Amino acid sequence: NAGVTQTPKFQVLKTGQSMTLQCAQDMNHNSMYWYRQDPGMGLRLIYYSASEGTTDKGEVPNGYNVSRLNKREFSLRLESAAPSQTSVYFCASTQGTGGYGNQPQHFGDGTRLSIL
């Protein structure tokens, strides 16, 4: 049982380049999330999807877009990468619909992204 799988694990981009981070879960979870983690700042929510077909902004959505392709997959796109987006990105999922925060989240092992 793989849980939450993120690809790629590492990526280096130049300023202005675009890329998509992929996330897939095999736990039949309804809600999925994208976070970024920066030193000393904790995890911050970028976007989330409370159920298949819906997406919503989190705390720091600027510069990102997301797609909930199907129940399993939730991708994060950087259209024009900036050095401020250098971070570790985590995808997570929870069982219930509605994106309720009273449920524990299952995380992927992260994508380490550097933008030069």
Add this chain to the structure above:
Amino acid sequence: RKEVEQDPGPFNVPEGATVAFNCTYSNSASQSFFWYRQDCRKEPKLLMSVYSSGNEDGRFTAQLNRASQYISLLIRDSKLSDSATYLCVVNPPLRSARQLTFGSGTQLTVLP
């Protein structure tokens, strides 16, 4: 004031010691509380939920103090494998995951 605050540490303790962390939160109407563990350069993993009456899981005890707005994590008989960063997570009202706030973590190193 941050919504969720943790002492970043590091806490360096010998094997077998008892260590406790606190995490304070600013929204008195917060509803759900968790402790996660994060190993170096790895993903956060749920350690335990925190219930109003307090709860215990083996060597780990979590407590909630609503009056003073903090949650605590107590680790007894520390093991080398307990070395990690411990994140507290607080969910304000509405129970929306959009509202979830992660603390920046407390680093624990258990020394042989």
